[in-house]
Amino acid sequence: MTTDLEPPRVPPLTAAERARLRNRLMERARPTNRRPLARWAAPVVGVGAVAAVVAGTLVVTSQSPDAGVAGPSGPIASPAAKVGVDLGTVPAADVAKLLASCQFPDETGRGKLVWSRHVRGITTDSTMMVALAVNPQAPGKAATTRTPPRSGDRPTGDPRKPGSGGAPDFAKLGYRYCMMRTPPSAEVGASASVGRVSDKGWKAEPTAQHALVTLAVTDGDFTMDLRTLQAWRLYRAHPDVAKVEARYVLNGKPGPWTSGVVTDGFAYTEVQAGGKFTSGQRLTTEVRAFDAHGKQLPTS
Numbered sequence: 001m002t003t004d005l006e007p008p009r010v011p012p013l014t015a016a017e018r019a020r021l022r023n024r025l026m027e028r029a030r031p032t033n034r035r036p037l038a039r040w041a042a043p044v045v046g047v048g049a050v051a052a053v054v055a056g057t058l059v060v061t062s063q064s065p066d067a068g069v070a071g072p073s074g075p076i077a078s079p080a081a082k083v084g085v086d087l088g089t090v091p092a093a094d095v096a097k098l099l100a101s102c103q104f105p106d107e108t109g110r111g112k113l114v115w116s117r118h119v120r121g122i123t124t125d126s127t128m129m130v131a132l133a134v135n136p137q138a139p140g141k142a143a144t145t146r147t148p149p150r151s152g153d154r155p156t157g158d159p160r161k162p163g164s165g166g167a168p169d170f171a172k173l174g175y176r177y178c179m180m181r182t183p184p185s186a187e188v189g190a191s192a193s194v195g196r197v198s199d200k201g202w203k204a205e206p207t208a209q210h211a212l213v214t215l216a217v218t219d220g221d222f223t224m225d226l227r228t229l230q231a232w233r234l235y236r237a238h239p240d241v242a243k244v245e246a247r248y249v250l251n252g253k254p255g256p257w258t259s260g261v262v263t264d265g266f267a268y269t270e271v272q273a274g275g276k277f278t279s280g281q282r283l284t285t286e287v288r289a290f291d292a293h294g295k296q297l298p299t300s
Contacts, residue, residue, distance in 0.1 A: 078294050081258050081259035084258070084260075085258060085259065085260060085261065086119060086259070087127060090129050094180075098129045098131055098178070098180050099112070099113055101179070101192040101194060102194055103194070109136070111133045112135075113131050114131075114175070115265075116130065117261050121181055121188065122272065123223060126181055126183065127181070127182055128179055128182075129180045130177070130232070131178050132175065132176070132178075132197070132234065132266065133177075133178060134176070135174045167196075168196070171197065175199075175202045176195060177197055177216035178194040179194075179232075188224070193218070195218075197216060201213065202215065204236070208240070208297075209298055211240065211241050211297040212238070212241065212289055213235060214234075214235055215236060216234040218231065218233070219282040222277060226276065228274055229273045229283055230270065230283070233246070233269050234266065235266065235268070236267075237262055237267040238289075238297070239265070240297060241267060241289045241290070242262060243262060243290040244259070244261070244267045244287060244288070244289050244290075245257045246270065247286050248272075249283075249285075249286060250275075250284070255271060258270065258271050
C-alpha cells in the first residue's frame with residue numbers, strides 16, 4: 001500500500017479535447033424548453049392563491065370582528081312571547097262609547113279618537129278597549145295658572161280632572177289616554193278611566209336610539225278580589241318597531257314575556273300577575289322592542 005497522497009499526474013488536454021468539454025458544459029447550462037409544464041403549473045398556482053385568500057378571510061371573519069364584517073348591534077335577544085294581548089280593531093258598535101269615556105267631566109267640545117285598539121281584559125271573560133284621543137280646550141276657557149312640571153316630575157294636580165277653567169298647563173293640547181272594560185261588572189273593578197297626556201310627552205319623537213316614547217302608564221289596576229294585578233302602557237313607536245313585548249317583575253322574579261300591539265305609529269303593552277295583592281300595589285314592567293327582522297331595538 002502506498003502512502004503517497006499526491007494525485008497521479010494527468011497528461012495535458014489537447015486543444016480539441018478542451019473545446020469538446022467546453023461545448024458539453026455550455027449545452028448542459030443552456031435552459032431547456034418547458035412551456036407545456038408552465039401552462040399546467042399556472043392554474044395550479046392560481047387555485048392555490050385563491051385557496052389561501054379564502055382561508056385567510058375565514059380566519060379574519062371568525063376571529064377579528066374589526067375586519068369589516070358587520071356583527072349584531074344592540075342587545076342580543078329575540079321575540080319569545082307565547083301569549084299576546086291584541087284582539088284587533090275596536091268594534092264599530094263600541095266606538096262612540098269609547099270616545100265618550102275619553103271625555104273629562106264638564107268638558108266642552110267634541111273630542112276625536114287618534115288611535116284605538118281592542119285588547120284582552122283583566123279577567124278571562126272580559127276585554128278592554130284602549131285609546132288616545134284629543135279634545136282641544138274650548139275658546140274662552142283659560143286654565144288656572146300652575147307651575148310647569150320639571151323634567152321627570154309627575155304633573156301637579158289630578159291628571160284625571162280638567163281643573164277649574166279648563167285643561168291644566170302641562171296638557172294644553174288636549175291629548176288624553178282612555179280605557180273602557182267590557183262587559184262592565186263588579187269583578188273587574190273600574191270599568192273606565194281617562195288621563196292626561198302631557199304636551200311635552202306628546203311632542204316627543206322616538207328615535208333610532210330611543211324607539212319608544214311613553215305616553216301613558218298604569219301600573220296598578222286590579223280585580224275587586226285583589227287576585228289579579230295588571231299594568232299597561234301606551235307609547236309612540238319609531239317606524240322601525242314591528243313588535244313589542246313586556247313582562248312584569250314581582251318580588252325580584254320576572255314573569256313571562258307577553259306580546260303587545262304595534263299599529264299606526266303607536267304601541268301598547270300589558271302584563272298581568274296572579275296572587276294575593278294589596279290595594280295600591282304596583283307592578284314593575286320591563287319592555288323591549290324589535291324590528292321586522294327580529295333585531296332588538298334600544299328603548300331607553
